[in-house]
Amino acid sequence: xxxxxxxxxxxxxxxxxxxxxxxxxxxxxxxxxxxxxxxxxxxxxxxxxxxxxxxxxxxxxxxxxxxxxxxxxxxxxxxxxxxxxxxxxxxxxxxxxxxxxxxxxxxxxxxxxxxxxxxxxxxxxxxxxxxxxxxxxxxxxxxxxxxxxxxxxxxxxxxxxxxxxxxxxxxxxxxxxxxxxxxxxxxxxxxxxxxxxxxxxxxxxxxxxxxxxxxxxxxxxxxxxxxxxxxxxxxxxxxxxxxx
Amino acid sequence: xxxxxxxxxxxxxxxxxxxxxxxxxxxxxxxxxxxxxxxxxxxxxxxxxxxxxxxxxxxxxxxxxxxxxxxxxxxxxxxxxxxxxxxxxxxxxxxxxxxxxxxxxxxxxxx
Numbered sequence: 001x002x003x004x005x006x007x008x009x010x011x012x013x014x015x016x017x018x019x020x021x022x023x024x025x026x027x028x029x030x031x032x033x034x035x036x037x038x039x040x041x042x043x044x045x046x047x048x049x050x051x052x053x054x055x056x057x058x059x060x061x062x063x064x065x066x067x068x069x070x071x072x073x074x075x076x077x078x079x080x081x082x083x084x085x086x087x088x089x090x091x092x093x094x095x096x097x098x099x100x101x102x103x104x105x106x107x108x109x110x111x112x113x114x115x116x117x118x119x120x121x122x123x124x125x126x127x128x129x130x131x132x133x134x135x136x137x138x139x140x141x142x143x144x145x146x147x148x149x150x151x152x153x154x155x156x157x158x159x160x161x162x163x164x165x166x167x168x169x170x171x172x173x174x175x176x177x178x179x180x181x182x183x184x185x186x187x188x189x190x191x192x193x194x195x196x197x198x199x200x201x202x203x204x205x206x207x208x209x210x211x212x213x214x215x216x217x218x219x220x221x222x223x224x225x226x227x228x229x230x231x232x233x234x235x236x237x238x239x240x241x242x243x244x
Numbered sequence: 245x246x247x248x249x250x251x252x253x254x255x256x257x258x259x260x261x262x263x264x265x266x267x268x269x270x271x272x273x274x275x276x277x278x279x280x281x282x283x284x285x286x287x288x289x290x291x292x293x294x295x296x297x298x299x300x301x302x303x304x305x306x307x308x309x310x311x312x313x314x315x316x317x318x319x320x321x322x323x324x325x326x327x328x329x330x331x332x333x334x335x336x337x338x339x340x341x342x343x344x345x346x347x348x349x350x351x352x353x354x355x
Contacts (some may be wrong), residue, residue: 025351026350172327
């Protein structure tokens with residue numbers, strides 16, 4: 001019996017197979033192929049321009065913008081920074097970052113829940129940034145942004161202690177993709193039932209190779225380790241560019 | 245929430261694939277079990293976006309691809325239902341996903 005239409009007669013079958021062959025076009029293409037192409041182009045452009053692009057991902061309110069403000073103010077004399085801010089609406093985050101006097105682009109995604117590589121291509125075009133660290137603050141969302149590569153060198157996931165230690169269990173894809181996990185707001189641990197060891201175990205089960213740092217943007221605790229991580233990867237990029 | 249975006253991509257690919265005189269009647273997808281896609285949401289958005297951008301309402305057929313992991317420590321292959329899964333043989337969480345994250349447009353049927 002024909003597996004496509006269910007007919008069983010030989011003549012009819014032949015006829016139908018011929019019909020189907022003519023009328024079925026093989027595509028075999030990834031649905032996200034266009035985004036992937038943009039992401040690859042972005043990655044190649046960042047490499048040419050000596051840009052270390054970092055994709056910052058978290059739920060809303062984890063402290064991404066505060067982390068950026070503090071980091072930029074601490075390191076901007078040593079490392080040039082630029083920032084792409086992704087939010088559904090408003091330019092509040094970009095306004096905050098502009099006060100740090102670094103080039104900033106705000107993307108408002110409107111009806112969509114994530115940044116995609118096409119957004120980044122346009123924003124990077126406006127910024128005309130080279131030889132520095134490009135921080136891309138994605139839309140606060142632990143689901144959709146996991147699906148869209150932007151051309152970043154690393155995915156940095158931020159988990160704040162007020163969200164609960166079980167976030168990695170609930171949003172597994174996001175945590176499985178993390179290159180670096182920052183556990184923020186550790187200054188609040190005495191007041192919360194957040195077990196840091198449990199959070200770390202869950203994250204490592206999903207991403208065995210992930211680097212995990214604990215910090216508080218508010219008090220500055222642990223920020224030095226984060227700065228070292230940035231400096232180390234920035235220097236690696238600069239060395240690779242020099243030897244190329 | 246991102247299913248609307250995915251539908252736009254699917255419809256754009258269909259539009260690029262077929263000749264102008266063709267009408268798409270069926271689009272077949274292969275979606276991995278762990279592909280982070282709500283297939284019901286895809287089915288909701290697809291006819292709306294197809295009608296808007298193609299002026300046609302092709303049927304949408306979705307084949308689900310099972311998620312198969314290969315343990316990096318003992319090489320055992322096993323089926324998983326979610327990302328957070330341990331190897332049933334050696335209990336390691338260190339595995340490589342062999343299948344299950346597919347987001348493929350397989351075929352377009354036209355008339």
